[in-house]
Amino acid sequence: MRFVREHKKAIIFSLLFFIVFVFIVVSYINNYKHGPVKAFITKALVKVETPFSKGGYKLRGTSVGIFKFKEISRENEELKEKIQNLEKKIIDEQMSMAELEELRELAKALNYEYIAVSNYYVTADVSAMDKSKIFNNFTINAGKEKGINENSVVVNGDGLIGRISLAENGYSKVISVIDEMNSVSFMVQRDMNIIGILNGNGKAGLQGFTLDAKAEIIKGDVLITSGMGTYPAGIRIGKVSDVSYNKDTQLKTVEVKPFVNFKKIQKVLVAQ
């Protein structure tokens, strides 16, 4: 007892350190799984955090509007022109849809089975970002109740963000493509025969390699998803910032700057 009294602070520190370390080890072993207690806590926190997150987004929008008025005016004009072009494209698409519908009816008539590709997206707000600046993983305020499942693809207007690592009722956790545990298969938009694999490079960017060491991939090439693996084909990933030949692995390696700004994500689209 005397020992405990004399070394009270050291004992308390050791005890607290041990408890915290047990938390860390247990969460590491469980990986991304959430038990009922964790799920309940996260659900409650998402409800509380979402207004803060939205408030910050609105404040950023307002302050950008005040300080970058000229830039926003110019961007507004460019967007008006883009909308006009897109409206023309919609008309063309509608005609193609009509043709597609006819082909589907024909497939039914001939008893031909085909796999329907999901075109349904759910919008969600980011409620909490990972403060570590390491993963750029985050929590969104939509989950199983909106048809979101694990490995659902997450995108925004700029391109590919990542996939759902955990889906519960009321919230989901997103693991971004720049996380090193998340790899994505790519193809070059200019030459879709050039394919490869990308994953996080530990510097909030992407790095990878092409499957063909002689592939003519160059700096500035736009990379899109190839459709192999978790992600469907055609989603923009990023632009090649550096190409080099690795003599050890005898593979052409690439460094890629993602299109998505992972430090400033607010709204996302999740494929159902």
Place this chain on the structure above:
Amino acid sequence: MKLRFSIPIFVIVFLMQATFLNTFSIFGVTPNLPAIFLISYEFRNKDNNGLILSLLLSLLLDINSGFLVGVTALAILVIHFFILGLKESFNVENVVVAVPIGVLATIIFDIVYFFTYKFFGVNYQIIYWVKIEIIQIIYNSLVFTLVYLAFGKLGKSKKDRYRAWGKY
């Protein structure tokens, strides 16, 4: 500082860290508010309320937005005992002394955080982390100075015998 003031302050700070604070990021870096508030609280108060609140809230923060639960709490513990040791040797009521010590404590927080994740196998490049850390140090210094001075106004120091009011 009384609990009825410290609880809402710490809760708001931890909520802001994962959400609202991203609005004020510089090159993607946000100030480490939980550590800054804990250190400022420890400088101005002798009780352990700041530590207890920070530990509980950091566990919630990690559950919600982290990968490993408990890393923030571990870093909080380390800087608490670091501050406890330095408080005895330095006059932390002087802002010129308090700010460098406070910023050093936030650096220790980031080091513990980074190396804990490294220990558990996360491949995060150290050179990139150092670049981020330089911006973090500058940002933390500015925010810490403001928070420290604000805490000085909020909770009067018990060490000041010459204040007219005894209780606060």
